[in-house]
Amino acid sequence: MSAEITVTHRHGEHVAVEAGGVQLLSYVYKPDPVAYEARKPYVHPLRTLGGRLVSGYRPSDHRWHKGLQMTASHLSGQNFWGGHTYVPGDWYRELPDRIGSMRHDEFSDFAVARDRLSFTEQLTWVANGGDEWARERRDIAVHSVEPDEGAWALDWAIELTNVRGTPLEFGSPTTAGREMAGYTGLHWRGPRDFGGGTVLGPGDFGGGDMMGKQAPWLAFVGEHDGVDAHSTLLFAHAPENDKAIHESHWFVRAGDQPMVAFSWAFFEEFVLPPGESFAYRYRIVVADGAWDRDRVTRYLGNHEF
Numbered sequence: 211m212s213a214e215i216t217v218t219h220r221h222g223e224h225v226a227v228e229a230g231g232v233q234l235l236s237y238v239y240k241p242d243p244v245a246y247e248a249r250k251p252y253v254h255p256l257r258t259l260g261g262r263l264v265s266g267y268r269p270s271d272h273r274w275h276k277g278l279q280m281t282a283s284h285l286s287g288q289n290f291w292g293g294h295t296y297v298p299g300d301w302y303r304e305l306p307d308r309i310g311s312m313r314h315d316e317f318s319d320f321a322v323a324r325d326r327l328s329f330t331e332q333l334t335w336v337a338n339g340g341d342e343w344a345r346e347r348r349d350i351a352v353h354s355v356e357p358d359e360g361a362w363a364l365d366w367a368i369e370l371t372n373v374r375g376t377p378l379e380f381g382s383p384t385t386a387g388r389e390m391a392g393y394t395g396l397h398w399r400g401p402r403d404f405g406g407g408t409v410l411g412p413g414d415f416g417g418g419d420m421m422g423k424q425a426p427w428l429a430f431v432g433e434h435d436g437v438d439a440h441s442t443l444l445f446a447h448a449p450e451n452d453k454a455i456h457e458s459h460w461f462v463r464a465g466d467q468p469m470v471a472f473s474w475a476f477f478e479e480f481v482l483p484p485g486e487s488f489a490y491r492y493r494i495v496v497a498d499g500a501w502d503r504d505r506v507t508r509y510l511g512n513h514e515f
Contacts, residue, residue, distance in 0.1 A: 250290030250312035392476030400468030404432030
């Protein structure tokens, strides 16, 4: 049975969800002060039901990595993720005039139940210089807060419409020439102590073999400093993503920069024509303990997506 949640909305700043005395997440939509980090909403902190922190924020290696956030590293010559930009033949460069932003416009729907939060957010993707390139509808839901499972779930859906008047071209550092650097799309940065974590996938997939691969789910198991405890994050595609505008691949690192992305343009660019839209839907399960494949499979079988 799902546990009761408490939702706190500090208008203009963030939405927080608590259960059992633990703040599970804070969805921050107040614009960041640093434009170079590509202002956009993000989730941090992200915690398990046991209170374990499972998100990283502004790590020293990439200050623009902030918990869980939607990104677009290469979009028609602009960088909607933040930080340095990969330039073919010139590695990474600081190009602040290419940094875009994702502007929060409003919450068009906001519903709180005893055991569920769901909201719809309207955003505008704004290129550097102020031109509005895309409108986004973002649907977020926090649900299945289950102490017996030791887990809770976050659903994140995006519908993006091109309002620029010319095609939008989505890519990644890999489509620009850097091998196996296809990061873009919904991205999670883990805490520093998750370095060296274990990556699982269905069947024989696992570890570094998941980089650039296609699979319906990926799990990341990390061990915490200071306490004898592990936590697991399960990342899963909704079934309809198989029919999305472009196929997705996993971008994952488990070394000193733990991260996972649902990369929607890993190896090839795709184009969104003017006036057209695309959509993806994802689920992130946050769990206490070190889950194995059997535990992941059982959870997915018991929770309809």
